[in-house]
Amino acid sequence: MRSVLKHNQQKRLVISLFLFLIFTLTIKAQEGDPTKGKELFNANCAACHQLENRLVGPPLKKIGEKRDQKWLIKWIKDSQALINSGDKDAIAIFEEYNKIPMLAFPNLSDQDVIDILSYTDTDQMLGADGKPIDEAYLNGKKVFQVNCAACHKLEKKLIGPPLGNISDKRQMPWLKSFIKDSQAMIKSGDKDAVAIYEEYQKVLMLPFPQLTEKEIEDVIHYTTVGDNEESIQLDAEMDNADLELYRKWIVRFVIALISLILIIIILSTKNLLLKFLSIAMIVLGLTYYAFSWLLQIGVDDGYQPIQPIAFSHKIHSGDNKINCQYCHSSAKHSKTSEIPSVNVCMNCHKSISEYKGILYDGYDKAFYDGEIQKIYDAVGWDKANAKYKENFVQKPIQWIRVHNLADFAYFNHAQHVTAGKVECKTCHGPVEEMQEVSQFAPLTMGWCVDCHRTTEVSMATNDYYEEIHKALAKKLGTEKVTVAQMGGLECGKCHH
């Protein structure tokens, strides 16, 4: 026992000496790279540290300003050694944080540490892609959408002129005063202002005295940068949807026209056959509509209830790429896929108490942080001190069920997920793109049966199917066996 300990100490000594040598070689390192630093921070530090809040360890925002860089490098690489060496600051921290020693990171090079520090010390916000978030841009976009989008677009004329790169055409002070009160400017006889007024059919632009200078600057910044690709795509989709709507209206119009003609025929003609045929057509048409209306009763695809927490699958599953079955863990074992209990949320949200990702749909950071707080309220987590409150009565979160199968239909997730190896999104759709989950599939029996008819059972790697597959392949004369051929259409298998 004793010899092992000695051996370890020796080893440690050698390593520190070696590291120290490297340290002296690279002491004049270049500037840190905050993007790389963020990656390293997330990989190594984020389990115990946050920028703003105390977690297991202290918050690290601007830590480079508090401590000497050399000291930090020593501390990160082997804090225990530093404490043992009697460093005052080191001991003070050790005492303050309940004598939990920080893990040693000998694997980090000096450059790595500098990168991390450049990340912790930067003022810029970084997006999920590691690039700095342009706050002015985001804010500007938001203000634009709330105030300007009713009359302006970036690229096209709407009621007002297109605003893309407006700062190339006009000066900032002019823009500010025009936005705050265009009417006053026109009255004052400003040439440009009057010209625009004339050009746009003398429709007055609403005054926006409530906007601050900063907000106007942000809006102009946004118009200069323009929309990123994603939102352009979104716009295109919107246009497609418009087109779809037009088509629908055209169809409706045609149907109405035909009905009108038929009615006129019925009323005017004396040809009995024609009359009969017209009536028959109307009756058939009405029956068709009545049936299609009846058939959609109880079919709720698109059902998107408002949940008690604005939980975004896009953020969790899309941006952060959390596997579906991390939270819905019983899907592989059980008939139910299980709404995760709050302790599963807390696995991550113990350390993620605020939202730093992309802001969607005009929500701000405070909103998302508030939603995270709802988990803490349910489970009684004291964010500031990073521990559970004592004697707290925990209460479950009452989610609204989105996928409601009738009670008389038995569905088993494990059958599909584990035995059938069906992807979650086959039935649940692109959940990773949904802010709030909506029902993707109609969940009708016809929908189930269609899939059972066409889906091939993957039998190759499962011993259960060995004999059955041989026999079936012989009987059917094909290697491919569908669920239906395995008996997947039998009533009693799902209705018992």
Place this chain on the structure above:
Amino acid sequence: MASDKKYWKSVEELKAYSPLIEKLRNDEFVEEIPIDEFLGNKENLDNSSTTRRDFLKYVGFTTVAASVAACEGPVIKSIPYVIKPEQVVPGVADFYATTMADGYDFASILVKVREGRPIKIEPNKLAGGSTNARVQASVLSLYDNHRLKEPKAYDKVIDWNEVDEQIVSKLNDLKSNGKEIVFLTGTLASPSTESLIAKFKEKFGNVRHVQYDAVSESGAVDAFEEMYGVRALPNYDFSKVKTVVSFGADFLGDWQGGGFEADFAKTRVPKDGKMSRHIQFEANLTLSGANSDKRVLAKPSEQAFALINLYNKLTGNNLPSKKTTIDAEVEKAAKQLKSSGKNAVVVCGINDKNLQLITLAINKFLSSEVVDVVVTRNMRQGNDAEVIDLVADMYAGKVGALFMYQTNPVYTMPISANFKEALKKVVLSVSFSMNDHETASVSNFALPTPHYLESWGDVSIKNGSFSLMQPTINPLFNTNQFQDCLLRWIGSEETYYDYLKKYWESNILIGAAWSQTLHDGFLNKQPKQLTSFKAVDLSTSAQEIAKDFSNKGFELCFYTKTGMGDGQMANNPWLQEFPDPITRTSWDNYVTISDVDAKKLGLQNFNVSNGALNGSKVNLTIFTNELKDVPVYIQPGQAVGTIGLALGYGRTKGMKEDMMTGINAYSLYNDFKSFQEVTIEKTEGIHEFACVQLHHTMMGRDIIKETTLSTFNDSSIDPSDTWNKTTKVSMDHKAVAASSVTLWDNHDTTIGHHFNLSIDLNACTGCGACVIACHAENNVPVVGKVEVRNSRDMHWLRIDRYYSSDMNDEVAETMDLGVLDKFNQMEVPSGNPEVAFQPVMCQHCNNAPCETVCPVAATTHGHQGQNQMTYNRCVGTRYCANNCPYKVRRFNWFKYKENDEFDFHMNDDLGRMVLNPDVVVRSRGVMEKCSMCIQKTQLSILQAKNEGRVVADGEFQTACSSACSSNAIVFGDVNDKTSQVAKLVEDQRAYHLLDAIGTKPNVVYQVKVRNTNES
């Protein structure tokens, strides 16, 4: 040509004036139609100003409003745990090993728990456990809404702290006064509880513990104690039996705690041409008698002397006795016992110490290997003499405090009023109980105890074997265990769990791990040799018998029903609706009487227009004790001069009114004697029975095929021509098996699984555990007595019972009887019939008649052989039930959950917790039937698929097959040629029910073989 011929509708019309005819002519409905019942108050209706137009407007409006409102779906919440327990996966069942011990039933079981709710009991086969109907049903008693939910003192609800304070102060008072403290309990058989009572004694000094079994086996226990020095019962290994002779012992039922049927069944299936021989001398027709090879009718008083005669015959001794009418049979039995050597055994069911001594002596003389005096059984420890002493002491005011646990003496004591009076003289009476029953309601303190599924505990069912009881759910109500209370009252800080664990670690485990034992539920150790044989003078016993058994009048024999036991689970609707295996009657107890005696006394059983059974009533008197208006059931096979009456009915407190059925027979249970001399007197009134089988005999049909062992062993005959005859039809002028001719296209069941169920009529004792297991697994509703009378019972699995008749084709020929006379007489069962049981569930026909007639294809056939019933597709035409030759389909005439009419467990939130979430609760107007537990077979397949392996034999189980302790019901996949069921289907005894109609069922029966060899 027109004729003016007049057709008379009835003879009445021939009379010049008949008021009846007049009435019939004028009124379409002779009786006034009771429209008030559904329209409410007739007077109001007449005065109502609502016109027809208004009415139509209302109807229109409500229809539209209802349909508009229905368009919006309900919002369903999904509420997960806050902190999910690690072992719980929603949707996946957990199984916990525990032990049931309620003083009457003791069983090692596995409890199926879904999302924290126990929903099903399975036998713990690892521990050799088996379940009967009551054990299977006990899970529903957990969710009984009539349980005692709060502690009560002097009829007021108080909290546990006050209970502790008041009782401890009273105990201290009693201690200083030197008054006696008594524990009156049922059989505990719990080592840790007994040690706790000993600790209590250390603290409070003057403490006595009296054990009391409501249905006494004290005679047997006393006898064993006298002969072997230990207060216990011998164990019997019936798997070694070659010949068993029983004197009134229902050893396939609840005799001495029961649980022998599994071993005995092993000897009943002919193997290498051999099977055991079972001779039964009895008065009531019991399960054992029904399954015996030879049944001899004898009054208990005759049985007693026959037993002595048997002793004399075997040993050559000459104990004083009397001649009996059955001595010839005794002589034959003696011969067979002798020839079976060490594999012979005699058992006796009369609760009398002297008779039990003689029985023990016979077995000792036979050196029977069946009897095990080392591994003794602790399931019955009641001591009648001590109980009688206690009541006397209570009456004399000598008892300071009485703690009652697992006992309900006010209900079960013979002269209950005396006990109540005695109880009043006790300073402090405390009843620990699950419900506010007869005793709890008259005790000072009524303290609620948890159900065994919410409790910790231990049981030593047999010497050397120990089982643990563990909670499978958090306590539902504000209950405390008896043991926890004792610990608090002796001033200990420990919980019973700590105490139990410590006790086991220092006394029982010794080397074994606690967690492993808890996981297994039991621990078997080398039994300690506690007994030592001591010779007993039997001549005094014989003299006492001569004195005690000198009855002259009618003899009343008490018995317990398979469904109700001693009556503590009377508030369990499953058990109330469970038809008695012998009488096939539910919701009742009654006097069973022989046809001969019934005729003498003018007693009748008759069927009314809807087929339901009605019967006369009698008054029973023993000395001054009278039991009035007891219904009479005429029982074939009841010994003349005797009547039977079941204990366990007639409860009146702490339960639903619907469940307060029958009459309390304990009131006649004088001196805890299992038979009494009684006088019977017919009284006015007719009783309505809820009997599910109206026909007694098979009328000469081959519904149950039966043969004798010698015929079975005769290799010179072809079974298919003789004892397992297949019906032949002519095709292309050749005789071929009826099942080979078909109009149908066969289903291809060769690929994948093909499920078959084999039922061995030799092993089936008719115990009915499968009926309750099916009830629990498949959410079968309880319909109540009235609906059972209407033949609307919902059991998916029934056990038909058939009696033999004295009339058959040969007899009719020799007597030269006409067909009508023959069939009329065939309907009448013999006075001492041979009995056979046949469990019948959906036969899952490969060519199913029900499938072809369903207009909406709601019942279809699966590739795995199951006939599937799709409830949501059914529109309730009931064609299928009409076309089913086996009559196994059940129709939901009403909605049995959330309704106003049928207030059973499905009608309250608590009772619904027992429902199996994998099976739909059917609504009104749909047909239902046995699904061959498709939810279980599908689950086994899924588990195999998920684990990437084939399904092993034995993995496929139905609820009935896994509950069957005698292994009569075997389920499996016949496409797996190595499986047990595949072999059984090919067995020469296998046959299909009504094979002539060519339905090709997936259920096969094994021909019943009786061992009629008399030497």
